[in-house]
Amino acid sequence: MPLLSSKLPNYSGPYQVGVVDIEAPTEKRLISEHVFKDTQQPAFALESVLFSMYYPANKGAISTKPHHPWISDFAQQGEGYARFARINNVFTNNIFSWALWTLVGSTVVPAEVDVPIYGTSTQYDSSTEVPMEAGLPKFPVIVFSHGMASSRTSYTQWCGELASLGFIVAAIEHRDGSGPGSSVMLKDGSSREVYHISESMLEPQPETPEFKQIQIAMRQAEIEETVRVLRQINDGHGKDVFASNARSEGDDLAAWRGRINMDRIVVGGHSYGATGALQALKDAPNDKRPFVGGLILDPGKQSGPLQSDIDVPILVVHSQSWSARHSIFEGRPHFEVVKDLVKKVMRKKEGKKQQSAWFLTSKGTSHPSVTDAPLIEPMLLSWTTGSTIDVREGVMQYVKVGEEFMHFLENGERIGVLAEDVTHPVYDQDERDPERKAHMSQDIGKYWQIHVAPPSTDKKQRG
Template sequence: MYRYFSGRPVLSDALPSYSGEYAVGTVDIEVPAEHPRRFSDAVLKETGRPAFEMETVMFSLFYPSVRGAKSAKPKHMWIPESNKLFGEGYARFAGFSNSFTNKLFESGLWTLVGSTTIPAEVDVPLEGATGTGAHSEIKEQAVMDTHQEHQFPVIVFSHGMASGRTSYTHYLAELASRGYIVAAVEHRDGSGPGSIVMRADGSSKQVFHAPRESLEPMLEVEELKTVQLALRQAEVEETVTVLRALQNGRGQEIYQANTRKEGIGLGDWHGRLDIERFIMAGHSYGATLAMQALKDAPNDARPFVAGIALDPGKSSGRLNDDIDVPLLVIHSQSWSAKHSIFYDRTHFDTVESAVQDIITKRKKAAWFITAKGTTHPTVTDAPLIEPTLLSWTTGATVGAKEGIMHYVDASRDFLSYMMDGQKRGILEEPVSHPEYNNQIRPLPKEFSKIWQVHVSPAS
């Protein structure tokens, strides 16, 4: 009753604060695409409009912010657009969208998630900002405590099916609190529940889940995946373009073009992004995209020097194995344990082979590990918001906060390796399980309850 009358979610928990050395800020950016285009002739039967086109690029930034800076703006909602939009989106995923079911899903979302907000402060200065101009209200002492010349490595993150840019905020913001700038891309490829494209002229359109049956002509399964991945990759490349513009001193220009009306301090980002250390990352469908985006990388369009793939998709199309940069693949236990046939071989063997080839053929460091006790949603915010429900429905045996921190710790160690070449934590360990649950050597006690190591460069 207290939660209900205070306007809080009735059956969910608040997202926790972040544990790194930095405070975390967030900004939503949506700007016109530099190269707008269509990726298929298919249209939506419902509207007759193109089903796969890129007009704008949209992403949420999570970044190290000035400690103690407080925003006058309200926190971002975890459901970023509206319960109504997402209610209809999830009804479409369920295959029965009408006025009654849309309202039913909307009500369910309010009951389970409601007014859940993201803890990061909105539109506060990047750590080390001068505090002049737009952010002159920031206390002088807070500015003095920062390190203006420091550059932050950059991560571009791609979300999975039935997800969006806010589905992984805790994992991404934990990395931001450890000194990384993270751009969480909002994909408009028909894989998410719902998104609003906001154009520069003030008009907008809604983008919902687009299964094959909703298209005219109806695409074949593999063709649909190819089109969606092409659109996703283009959105990633457009995100890189915007991030380079911030690095090159065009932050105020980006702010003026941003239809989300945030980023007042982006002019202070000039020279603060370490664009020599772009990392590509993703989960599920996004992990498939991450591996695809690493083909021929680093290059001008995709300057990624490494990748992180979390549960690469089992139904997202073929996995690219032409990778010539370091790669960390983390499987949830549910992903490794399930025997899945994937293009005439097991999915596990496909991933293992791709990672091993990076070591043996490309002579680069790569890892393939399984996080014990976890399930496919563990790295998302969902178990943090609904720990009891998600534990019951998915079978996860590790606590929600503990599970996601395992991903954070391994990712941090990999990212640190990319900075200084030093292997830390689980990345120091040789192979313990060449196949899932097939142990050939024990891990140290601090790791044995958490990890299985399937591929490692350690001898």
């Protein structure tokens, strides 16, 4: 490990965590007609969907396969970040690759690769089809979309911690040109590289709003394909998914029949991914996007309009840096746009009841706090981002509130910070009286500001 770099910690929940990389072929189609100027090749062609699936496994399960590296191809990622900086050449690409190595080194994801899902015998014969054993739990699902300049491995601690608590998390790697670099791999052995895309690379050259709409459309298509693959696995076709998986993992997927709770599937995302998750909630739940909730982390400030036509509960979490920084978005302060979006969702009716929605700020955190980066380089990231919370505590607060939201979707019970009324209708303006402060959990007051929440009593919602 490089100097000052830290290993990713083991997960803390009651379940062992397994992970499987799945790259499943899709029906080949173009999301837009734009091509690259230099090659005339399609810029937004969907051929496969790639995601890492984190899941509860048997306690003590040990993989015979090596752990997944946090970065598997430093040359590819280095070139990708050089392209982001618009200084792409052999010299700068090597500098970026070397810089990544000095920061990350041989960091691996601590999840066990390709071990059986919880409750499956380690002696399970994947060549046979067997029914689900009676009494085995079905695990709720979070389909997660990463942010700009990120990938499916950028949030492994958050994903793995939730898996250790009894959830399946499918972390997608988007090929929409928002990440540094990715390899599209097909089962026939063919592959191609996808790097960062800017408007100037395309023909005809789109305006920025159109370009972002295309990227969000690509992300939604990948989200829908991930749902399709999850449903295929749950319906008992795991062996077929394994056979077509270009990443050659998942030889126990046949035992997953009936183990995914497709009635409790949530879409989540961070930054650009949060904007994409909001878009995926339009008209949900439906067959392609059967989402019963949205977990929205730092919705993007430069990723286009935020879709607000939402008929399911949502939890929006801002990092402190996201709430504190005054940013004009669509002609208004970004904080106010997000607050009004959440209040609009909450005003909708589910049957005769008010829809539930929350908007919170995680105190002491910065935009990268939910990612693995501060865990790997705690001193560097704290210094450069201004984050004041302990880096592991920052991730764990995001995990905890995510678990509380999933708990609410399961049985309607509000626990933890989600059980509280509004504390700060405006960022950093505390409306609590001394009595309420004294009775509130110290951890909630220490780590959270609550801007929008369903009233916990009959009194009128404040803020």
